[in-house]
Amino acid sequence: MKGDYQELVDEISELLGEPATLENRDFGLIAFGAHDSDDDSAMDPVRTRSILTRKSTPAVRAWFEGFGITRATGPVRIPAAPDAGVFRDRICLPVRHRGVVLGYVWLLDAEPGPTHEQLAAAMEVAGRIGALLSDEERAGADLSRELRAALTAERGWQYDMALAALRSALGPDADGLHALVCVAPWPTEDAPSARTVPGASAVCTLPWRWGEAAGPAADGPRTDGRPGAARGTGGSRGDGRPGGAHGRAEAPGARGDTYPLGPAGSAEGPGGGRALAVLVRLRAADVLDPALAAADRVRGTAGAGAVAGLAAPRRGLAELDAAWWEATAATRAALAEPRLGPLARWSAIGPYRLLTALPAAPPDPVVAPLLQPAHGELARTAEVFLDHAGQAGRTAAALGIHRQTLYYRLSRVEALTGLDLDDGEHRLLLHMALKAAKL
Incomplete structure (x- = not known):
């Protein structure tokens, strides 16, 4: 990434014939062009400090921001101010992405100065720098709150708003291919950073009673193609969170030859009733390696007995709730049937695709x-x-x-x-x- 910034700064330097310097919006140095001039004024105290210490003082930042660079959408000319350590006029190219200022490209302004066409070309390069900075900022962002809201919101306007927030946070990646992974039981309320999980766009923890159904709705599909919201005690919410009142005291199927009938109304399943959700970016629907690697990584930190479920890949976020249901259903199947784990794909859990959709209920009296x-x-x-x-x-x-x-x-x-x-x-x-x- 650093090399990309340097190449773009060098491109601007070449376009305008002056060494350029790139700083983030907090005036932290990112990259700078080579200074081969014999003119000592080219390296005034402000520029020297910026390069040597990789930052500017609060006073210098406030002085430059006083020229409106945080609001500008085009080049800003800033006059010299020897008293402030600025011996030469400056040109500031705001680096923006989707209307948000993310940094600044700085150049010395000398007569006759760059032409309008040269500045326009330099601003186009600054736009590319903005896209890189935005991608890097998103990659380092913690989107656990946005993902959790999307996976737990009630159907209707709350779900739509939560999905819009997640889509905005993900940016262009939101329209790409994703797979959703569920890992349970998860031992803590804390989720690992998405930066530590290969290919992950967002990671969060959720409360989950996996002795209960978490299937599609009891009241039928929505007109937009997503399963409807279940209603009533013992039913499923349809958003991957169980809505039933009946639980089981232990994780069934752990020994493969017992059929526990724990007390109805058990508050939580194993692991304190928590699961981990991981949204993973994919390049192709038939290449699941990134999702499998992410599932293996987080499952390995969850402790003994943890399993993972993988939903079918989807493009975009419109069916995120259905994907979460599939991931939790596959996880429940792997907990119930060890031969399906430790990583179960929704497409391979057979009859559990139907059984996990049913509301929790007492066993048939005959059986x-x-x-x-x-x-x-x-x-x-x-x-x-x-x-x-x-x-x-x-x-x-x-x-x-x-x-x-x-x-x-x-x-x-x-x-x-x-x-x-x-x-x-x-x-x-x-x-x-x-x-x-x-x-």
């Missing part, structure tokens, strides 16, 4: 007896049997048991539930109930 801790082995046997499309040989091999043992266990499953495992709809009910219990 509930099978979900008691005492019957964990039977529940796991039934799930593996259904995962293998009811093929006894493959199921027995996967479980490491004899076929007769498998048949005995399945008969007990039927006795407990009253379901007929030869009936397709009964199988479907049991299969979905077992998967949903892990969530």
Whole structure:
């Protein structure tokens, strides 16, 4: 980046035939052109101090700003003031981007002085410097507040305003390709700086009860294509935050063979009820390496048991809420089903794409007896049997048991539930109930 500034300053020096100096809006030196003149007045005390100390004094700053350079949109001529240490007239080229002054290019003004055409060409280069300064400022900005507001705002004008603020903060990057990553459980309320996460545009933490549904709306899609907002207890808000009243006391599926039925109304899931959201820039929708690298980086700092979910890539921010829902759904699926983790893509979580959209509810009464801790082995046997499309040989091999043992266990499953495992709809009910219990 520093080299880019130097090249642009040298370009202005070449255009105007005078060595140029670039400072930021706080009068901190960024780059300067070579001074090869024998004229001692070319290096007056103000310019010398600026180059040697890489900054100007508050008095010098106030004196120059008195000529209106902070408001100017074109070149400003400033007369010499020997008493202030300014021995030569100056030309100031304000460096602006999107109407905001970000710095100044300084040149000595000598007769006959640059032409109008030369100054116009120099201002065009100053505009390019402004774009670079804006990009650098944005890259160093902490956009956690803007991202959190966009992911937690209620549907309607609040969401639209939050999205507009995030779009403004991101600048041109807002219209590019992005992928949203969710990491949970996240151990603290603090988020890492976006500058420490490769490819990240913004990072924030969010409260999240991942024993509850966080799916699309119960009241149908919006006319703008985003899922609608869910209504009522036990439903989902549709913005990636659960709205239900029922939780689970532990992260289901941690052992792969238990189906916990923690108390309804549990306040928080693991990790104190927090998740991390990371908005990652992409160059192409089919090249997810930046998102995968960012997810791996932050997941590695989250502690044991943390998993990540990755939403489908999208261009622009219009569907940011839908992307957050996908990312949280994939994370919930990875927490429930370890084989999907530690990084689960929304596109690869299979039936959990539907199950994570359902509001939290007690298990089906027919299946509930099978979900008691005492019957964990039977529940796991039934799930593996259904995962293998009811093929006894493959199921027995996967479980490491004899076929007769498998048949005995399945008969007990039927006795407990009253379901007929030869009936397709009964199988479907049991299969979905077992998967949903892990969530």
